[in-house]
Amino acid sequence: MSTGGGKGAHAQISENNIIAFGIAGGLIGIYAAYFLVDLIGGYMSFLAGLGAICGILWGASAVRRVSSYGLGTGVPSIGMLALGIGLVATLFGLAVGGIAGPIISVISAAIIGYIVGILANRTLGIGVPIMEQSMTEIATSGAIIIIGLSTAMIGTFNFEEVVIEVIATGYMAVIFIAGGLAVLHPYNANLGPDEKQDRTFATAIEKGAIAMILAGVVASINESASGTLTILIGLLIWYIAFTEFYKLVKRDAYKITGSGLLPSKEELE
Amino acid sequence: MIDIAGILTANILNIVLITLGGALISLAVHFVPVGGAPAAMAQATGVGTGTVQLAAGAGLTGLVTAGAMMNVTDSMLLVLASGAVGAMIMISVTMIVGQWVYVYGVGCPPVSAKVKYDPITKDRQDLYVSQGTEGHGIPTVSFVSGVIGGALGGIGGGLVYYSLLIIENVAPTTEIVGIAAIFAIGIFFVNSVIPSYNIGGTIEGFHDPKFRRVPKAILSSLVVTFLTAIMGVLAIGGL
Numbered sequence: 045m046s047t048g049g050g051k052g053a054h055a056q057i058s059e060n061n062i063i064a065f066g067i068a069g070g071l072i073g074i075y076a077a078y079f080l081v082d083l084i085g086g087y088m089s090f091l092a093g094l095g096a097i098c099g100i101l102w103g104a105s106a107v108r109r110v111s112s113y114g115l116g117t118g119v120p121s122i123g124m125l126a127l128g129i130g131l132v133a134t135l136f137g138l139a140v141g142g143i144a145g146p147i148i149s150v151i152s153a154a155i156i157g158y159i160v161g162i163l164a165n166r167t168l169g170i171g172v173p174i175m176e177q178s179m180t181e182i183a184t185s186g187a188i189i190i191i192g193l194s195t196a197m198i199g200t201f202n203f204e205e206v207v208i209e210v211i212a213t214g215y216m217a218v219i220f221i222a223g224g225l226a227v228l229h230p231y232n233a234n235l236g237p238d239e240k241q242d243r244t245f246a247t248a249i250e251k252g253a254i255a256m257i258l259a260g261v262v263a264s265i266n267e268s269a270s271g272t273l274t275i276l277i278g279l280l281i282w283y284i285a286f287t288e289f290y291k292l293v294k295r296d297a298y299k300i301t302g303s304g305l306l307p308s309k310e311e312l313e
Numbered sequence: 314m315i316d317i318a319g320i321l322t323a324n325i326l327n328i329v330l331i332t333l334g335g336a337l338i339s340l341a342v343h344f345v346p347v348g349g350a351p352a353a354m355a356q357a358t359g360v361g362t363g364t365v366q367l368a369a370g371a372g373l374t375g376l377v378t379a380g381a382m383m384n385v386t387d388s389m390l391l392v393l394a395s396g397a398v399g400a401m402i403m404i405s406v407t408m409i410v411g412q413w414v415y416v417y418g419v420g421c422p423p424v425s426a427k428v429k430y431d432p433i434t435k436d437r438q439d440l441y442v443s444q445g446t447e448g449h450g451i452p453t454v455s456f457v458s459g460v461i462g463g464a465l466g467g468i469g470g471g472l473v474y475y476s477l478l479i480i481e482n483v484a485p486t487t488e489i490v491g492i493a494a495i496f497a498i499g500i501f502f503v504n505s506v507i508p509s510y511n512i513g514g515t516i517e518g519f520h521d522p523k524f525r526r527v528p529k530a531i532l533s534s535l536v537v538t539f540l541t542a543i544m545g546v547l548a549i550g551g552l
Binding site: 115116117118120121122124125127128129130131132133135136138139140152155156159160163164167168169170207208211212213214216217220 | 317349350363364365366369484487488490491492495496498499500501502503505506507509510511513514529530532533536537540541544545547548549551552
């Protein structure tokens with residue numbers, strides 16, 4: 045599982061930039077969608093989807109850093125943990141926070157994540173030096189992803205409406221698994237001795253775009269949000285990210301060779 | 314703004330029950346024979362997938378059966394029993410299908426590499442361990458251990474769900490069911506990852522030496538679940 049021999053993952057973009065991008069981009073996207081949906085119209089809800097993609101990139105980056113030490117449990121578990129903490133913190137933050145809901149959710153997620161990090165290192169003795177910081181980041185990004193995708197679906201993060209239109213309808217399960225996969229899959233798919241930060245990030249953005257498209261599909265049946273723009277922008281981002289990923293795969297491959305088609309029956313005889 | 318102190322004091326019992334449920338889930342994971350990626354290649358004893366997937370699969374089935382029982386009765390014991398049975402059936406089915414693949418597909422005998430004799434059947438184990446592997450398949454003791462784990466996980470998940478659902482509030486039932494279920498799932502995932510770190514991703518069951526690490530995971534789960542329980546009670550109680 046370990047890729048860097050316990051030294052941590054090599055990075056081209058510094059982690060501080062990604063943390064800032066994740067928090068600021070995520071919250072700006074969510075709040076912009078919240079206010080602009082009221083001011084301009086339901087189709088502005090796509091901004092929250094972009095915020096969720098910022099959170100996904102950040103979460104995938106944190107998973108990449110912590111998993112490069114080798115957790116012994118597989119990468120998926122940490123993605124599920126992120127969304128599990130994010131879910132609890134989001135519901136709490138939105139319930140008590142009102143307009144400050146997303147910020148309170150992010151802070152509560154950071155607190156639980158930090159405590160889980162401390163427990164994992166001190167009590168369980170997992171021995172990953174960056175565990176506390178990474179768990180805080182991963183849990184916080186989980187909260188941003190959940191709020192971002194919910195807001196993209198219904199155009200608001202008002203708790204009463206989230207409960208009625210996202211949770212009681214069961215779309216929260218879609219958010220949970222689409223967001224969780226977007227965080228855990230990029231590193232899980234690219235891991236190995238030749239893992240590169242830009243290729244992992246291209247996968248993360250591509251997975252984020254799929255989550256955004258899903259949110260758009262749900263938004264298209266909601267009156268308070270419009271799905272068309274979310275789906276179109278999601279498809280565009282997906283196309284760009286997937287082309288980039290394919291390009292990077294070809295760059296990092298030792299050799300690409302065509303195997304041709306399977307031989308026909310006559311050729312085999 | 315909601316009355317934080319009032320809700321917390323009125324629901325102190327719920328917080329305790331949720332915390333207890335989280336600790337039960339954490340304990341349950343230690344019983345489930347999980348082999349991770351090596352077991353997927355029949356190179357370690359247990360089911361060939363991760364702790365989280367196994368525990369969540371069984372636990373969430375337990376939540377569904379517990380929820381179905383809550384439609385017809387308010388009795389806590391019946392709800393917990395229903396959750397336990399649902400989770401036990403799910404984990405048993407998972408283990409028996411995995412076993413078929415190991416025995417008839419891969420062609421290896423179910424055997425534990427951690428003990429010389431199976432504590433339940435007293436069968437010799439070490440002779441049947443293939444060279445270079447940590448055992449394979451799901452031997453009797455691991456199967457029994459897994460069923461116990463399913464029962465504990467189902468009870469734990471049911472307890473969390475039940476305690477969240479009986480919190481007093483003014484919202485309609487359908488909304489509360491949704492929030493309680495989502496909260497229970499969140500708490501379930503957190504409490505299945507924590508023990509997963511504790512056992513390093515693989516364990517054979519209660520006969521495995523790693524099982525002695527249980528107290529650490531339970532302590533961690535108690536702390537984290539207590540925190541999440543407070544948040545859950547506040548979110549639902551404030552509706």
